[in-house]
Amino acid sequence: MTVTPLGIPRRLLEFTLDGEPVRAPEGATILDACRAAGKDVPTLCEGDTLTPKNACRVCVVEVEGARTLVPACSRKAEPGMEVRTGTERARHARKVVLELLASSVDLSTTPRAAEWIKEYEAKPDRFGPDAARVDEEPRVDNDLYVRDYGKCILCYKCVDACGDQWQNSFAISVAGRGFDARIAVEHDGPLTESACVYCGNCVEVCPTGALSFKSEFDMRAAGTWNESAQTRTTTVCAYCGVGCNLTLHVQDNEIVKVSSPHDNPVTHGNLCIKGRFGYQHVQNRD
Amino acid sequence: MKSTRKRDRSPKTYTRLTHPLVRDSRDEPFRRATWEEALDRAARGLGAARGAFGMFSCARATNEMNYVAQKFARVVMGTHNVDSCNRTCHAPSVAGLSAAFGSGGGTSSYEEIEHTDLIVMWGSNARFAHPIFFQHVLKGIHNGARMYAVDPRRTSTAEWAESWLGLNVGTDIPMAHAIGREIIHAGLVNEAFVRRATTGFEEYRELVEPWTLSLAEKVTGVPAAAIRELAHAYARAERAQLCWTLGITEHHNGTDNVRALVNLSLLTGHVGRYGAGLQPLRGQNNVQGGGDMGAIPNRLPGFQDILDPAVRLKFESAWGTALQPRHGMTLTEMFEAMEDGSLRAVYCIGENPAQSEADSGQAVRRLSGLDFLVVQDIFLTKTAELADVVLPATAGWAETDGTTTNSERRVQRVRRAVAPPGEAREDIDILCDLAARLGHDWKYADAEAVWNELRSLSPDHHGMTYGRLEEHQGIQWPCPSIDSLEPPYLHGRLWEADAQRRGRPAPFGIVQHDPPVDLTDEEYPIRLTTGRRLDSYNTGVQSSGYSSPLRRGESVELCPEDAEHYGVVVGEEVRVTSRRGSVLAPVWVDTALRPGLAFMTFHFPDEVDTNKLTIEANCPIAGTAEFKASAIRIEKLPAPGHVNRPAHPSRPTHVPHGTQVR
Numbered sequence: 013m014t015v016t017p018l019g020i021p022r023r024l025l026e027f028t029l030d031g032e033p034v035r036a037p038e039g040a041t042i043l044d045a046c047r048a049a050g051k052d053v054p055t056l057c058e059g060d061t062l063t064p065k066n067a068c069r070v071c072v073v074e075v076e077g078a079r080t081l082v083p084a085c086s087r088k089a090e091p092g093m094e095v096r097t098g099t100e101r102a103r104h105a106r107k108v109v110l111e112l113l114a115s116s117v118d119l120s121t122t123p124r125a126a127e128w129i130k131e132y133e134a135k136p137d138r139f140g141p142d143a144a145r146v147d148e149e150p151r152v153d154n155d156l157y158v159r160d161y162g163k164c165i166l167c168y169k170c171v172d173a174c175g176d177q178w179q180n181s182f183a184i185s186v187a188g189r190g191f192d193a194r195i196a197v198e199h200d201g202p203l204t205e206s207a208c209v210y211c212g213n214c215v216e217v218c219p220t221g222a223l224s225f226k227s228e229f230d231m232r233a234a235g236t237w238n239e240s241a242q243t244r245t246t247t248v249c250a251y252c253g254v255g256c257n258l259t260l261h262v263q264d265n266e267i268v269k270v271s272s273p274h275d276n277p278v279t280h281g282n283l284c285i286k287g288r289f290g291y292q293h294v295q296n297r298d
Numbered sequence: 299m300k301s302t303r304k305r306d307r308s309p310k311t312y313t314r315l316t317h318p319l320v321r322d323s324r325d326e327p328f329r330r331a332t333w334e335e336a337l338d339r340a341a342r343g344l345g346a347a348r349g350a351f352g353m354f355s356c357a358r359a360t361n362e363m364n365y366v367a368q369k370f371a372r373v374v375m376g377t378h379n380v381d382s383c384n385r386t387c388h389a390p391s392v393a394g395l396s397a398a399f400g401s402g403g404g405t406s407s408y409e410e411i412e413h414t415d416l417i418v419m420w421g422s423n424a425r426f427a428h429p430i431f432f433q434h435v436l437k438g439i440h441n442g443a444r445m446y447a448v449d450p451r452r453t454s455t456a457e458w459a460e461s462w463l464g465l466n467v468g469t470d471i472p473m474a475h476a477i478g479r480e481i482i483h484a485g486l487v488n489e490a491f492v493r494r495a496t497t498g499f500e501e502y503r504e505l506v507e508p509w510t511l512s513l514a515e516k517v518t519g520v521p522a523a524a525i526r527e528l529a530h531a532y533a534r535a536e537r538a539q540l541c542w543t544l545g546i547t548e549h550h551n552g553t554d555n556v557r558a559l560v561n562l563s564l565l566t567g568h569v570g571r572y573g574a575g576l577q578p579l580r581g582q583n584n585v586q587g588g589g590d591m592g593a594i595p596n597r598l599p600g601f602q603d604i605l606d607p608a609v610r611l612k613f614e615s616a617w618g619t620a621l622q623p624r625h626g627m628t629l630t631e632m633f634e635a636m637e638d639g640s641l642r643a644v645y646c647i648g649e650n651p652a653q654s655e656a657d658s659g660q661a662v663r664r665l666s667g668l669d670f671l672v673v674q675d676i677f678l679t680k681t682a683e684l685a686d687v688v689l690p691a692t693a694g695w696a697e698t699d700g701t702t703t704n705s706e707r708r709v710q711r712v713r714r715a716v717a718p719p720g721e722a723r724e725d726i727d728i729l730c731d732l733a734a735r736l737g738h739d740w741k742y743a744d745a746e747a748v749w750n751e752l753r754s755l756s757p758d759h760h761g762m763t764y765g766r767l768e769e770h771q772g773i774q775w776p777c778p779s780i781d782s783l784e785p786p787y788l789h790g791r792l793w794e795a796d797a798q799r800r801g802r803p804a805p806f807g808i809v810q811h812d813p814p815v816d817l818t819d820e821e822y823p824i825r826l827t828t829g830r831r832l833d834s835y836n837t838g839v840q841s842s843g844y845s846s847p848l849r850r851g852e853s854v855e856l857c858p859e860d861a862e863h864y865g866v867v868v869g870e871e872v873r874v875t876s877r878r879g880s881v882l883a884p885v886w887v888d889t890a891l892r893p894g895l896a897f898m899t900f901h902f903p904d905e906v907d908t909n910k911l912t913i914e915a916n917c918p919i920a921g922t923a924e925f926k927a928s929a930i931r932i933e934k935l936p937a938p939g940h941v942n943r944p945a946h947p948s949r950p951t952h953v954p955h956g957t958q959v960r
Binding site: 210247251252258286289292 | 313314409427431440693696713720841844846
């Protein structure tokens with residue numbers, strides 16, 4: 013008997029994307045269809061292992077007949093829909109979102125942010141130098157990972173990964189409301205006094221580098237972090253028998269951080285403290 | 299901002315071995331040697347011990363390395379004496395499952411537990427020991443499955459349970475039999491399945507008949523109503539998963555425990571269907587694969603039976619050698635054979651038995667008495683310190699290519715990401731060089747060549763080319779064909795209508811309750827059980843390498859009542875004594891325990907050698923020792939050399955702020 017996991021067959025539905033007819037499987041989002049069609053829609057709070065949160069609004073597109081712009085990451089494609097990704101209105105909205113985020117938050121370690129700011133001609137400086145939302149030093153309270161809330165765009169991905177979508181540790185939450193909202197652990201204390209179990213699954217989903225490996229943080233501070241000189245090799249964890257796939261990021265023959273493939277059937281991108289941080293023993297070389 | 303403080307109980311950190319070490323006698327220190335000299339010495343020592351040789355293979359290394367290691371034992375040394383640390387953990391699962399179904403693997407896949415209706419976690423703190431498996435369990439719970447935890451400790455796994463059945467240590471069989479009896483008496487047996495797919499039901503019914511709920515309550519300490527509830531929930535579920543870990547297997551009757559659980563799945567038909575099955579959670583990255591590759595004394599690669607002449611013939615012609623038609627010695631039997639002198643040389647690859655065996659004092663004495671010991675490892679472990687020749691190897695998971703096999707039988711690719719330090723070499727190359735010196739010229743271009751040889755001999759692995767493993771992100775065995783994949787669960791055959799296709803029916807295991815060997819009494823009133831913590835691993839050689847904020851060193855964990863009874867507080871050092879040995883350990887207070895039950899791990903043997911306390915009472919079938927049940931006493935030390943702080947029983951899992959443990 014052959015059982016290749018095909019899933020339930022899904023009907024293809026047709027709609028129009030930027031004037032071109034496209035077909036997408038039932039249940040797919042507009043973003044899925046855009047990516048399948050090779051269209052580059054920017055995203056920040058979207059995560060391939062998480063339920064869409066609709067927090068950042070940088071992926072908005074225009075749907076014919078809809079009063080407001082819609083987030084491509086969560087709106088399901090529907091038959092007959094007419095979607096336009098590059099209208100003046102959509103581009104303007106993205107520009108403003110990028111301006112607001114980049115003026116209030118440090119996007120220097122956000123992949124592609126600089127490119128998008130240029131493409132959408134965003135001018136974050138127009139709000140002046142006092143627009144930064146958080147003015148504090150990165151929090152270095154343990155040897156495994158660092159929290160730099162000056163880079164946090166409040167996308168909630170870490171909250172969801174720590175909460176009921178994956179880790180179920182519920183160590184991270186949003187404290188405060190409105191302008192005072194921020195990500196925090198209990199009583200906004202150090203991690204070492206929280207319910208954190210150091211799985212690093214929040215680091216895995218963080219889109220801006222607000223959460224980062226201590227090793228990456230230290231190397232960036234020393235000016236030695238060089239992603240272009242790193243190799244990524246996927247192997248299997250050396251601890252328990254669950255068989256989690258690890259992607260080892262190696263620079264100069266040193267493992268500098270560990271991630272996991274998001275489409276892996278064992279991990280779905282998640283690891284535990286041992287798998288994510290317990291690699292140092294191989295490189296205790298002298 | 300608070301800076302990170304180094305805890306005082308930071309464990310010993312091991313540095314990598316970078317060149318071979320040799321010595322002429324055990325009294326001398328090691329000296330650095332060339333590979334040439336070290337291999338010559340190793341070959342000489344092993345060659346002199348033909349007929350009295352044992353191989354400890356490595357459940358941490360790749361399938362390919364395990365294949366070559368067992369081939370070395372069988373072809374070069376002419377013995378089936380090859381085993382690994384699977385003996386100290388899940389050998390009873392393999393023995394129990396293969397007695398029932400003819401195959402020793404877990405029957406289900408991780409994904410299935412997300413789509414099941416009922417989950418039983420028996421003797422398993424998967425939340426700590428198998429965290430990513432537990433994420434699949436949590437998905438199942440969020441999807442509506444109910445979970446029951448059966449464990450002497452109210453673990454962090456039990457926190458997610460519908461009901462926690464906190465049984466007394468070593469009373470798993472009474473609990474299982476009472477559940478079986480209740481299912482029978484409530485008329486909830488899957489009669490069609492029992493009739494068609496099993497044998498021995500009548501005998502089983504008689505066996506469990508005395509185990510009434512009230513008797514079980516008396517023996518296990520779990521209220522009858524809770525046992526009844528679990529029995530009904532398990533039997534009534536459309537699909538149910540029964541998972542266990544070392545709480546079941548690390549007993550002197552571990553195989554019997556496994557069979558008692560398997561009986562429940564036979565009674566209810568919760569096996570061989572999607573979402574219904576049995577899942578032993580394996581403890582080492584490749585403990586499943588090591589056994590599959592034949593690094594066990596009773597099976598050839600592909601879990602093929604040594605006693606089957608046709609199987610032997612296949613391997614004899616492939617390997618050009620004669621194979622003895624009998625089983626070799628298990629790790630446990632090899633240690634006993636060291637005692638009587640019939641085993642005189644050991645080649646130990648990547649294992650640390652000097653610290654991982656129960657009654658470690660005895661293990662060290664036996665290893666020290668060997669004529670010749672070669673240790674091949676990435677660190678100078680406590681076992682390596684006893685050796686004549688130490689060979690520096692590569693770390694399987696990050697420095698070699700190959701495959702490993704996980705708990706759901708998924709064979710996955712391991713890839714080289716970093717270059718090994720110094721002169722360290724790959725295990726397979728070392729083994730081949732030794733084989734050449736002993737008259738066997740093996741040529742493997744790479745790990746894939748080894749794998750392809752295995753594929754040609756093992757039908758269960760035949761369809762798994764490296765290309766397909768990459769394409770599918772791993773493939774579960776059995777995979778006999780290179781064109782198709784099998785279902786994710788095993789033993790679907792038991793549900794076939796046709797008796798021919800159904801094959802051998804699964805026998806009920808007729809097993810009796812037998813309490814732990816190490817009885818508690820007035821002198822040793824406390825039951826000590828062992829397990830793992832979240833951030834540490836086995837003897838700590840690997841996990842000591844990174845700085846975990848959760849780590850607080852070894853301690854003896856007591857319930858608040860016992861701590862009060864002995865007048866001890868968190869951090870206070872006490873003497874812990876069993877009938878075999880005695881250690882000093884600081885106290886920790888954990889509300890997950892109850893009076894008379896203490897908990898320790900063996901993660902920090904260089905600070906607190908917990909295995910000095912454990913008993914080497916072995917399962918006669920699988921050879922696994924009773925790590926889970928020793929009798930101890932706690933003694934308060936006369937001089938108060940301790941941190942004078944009150945216990946914090948309300949926050950057992952966190953270090954109270956400002957308290958330095960010890």
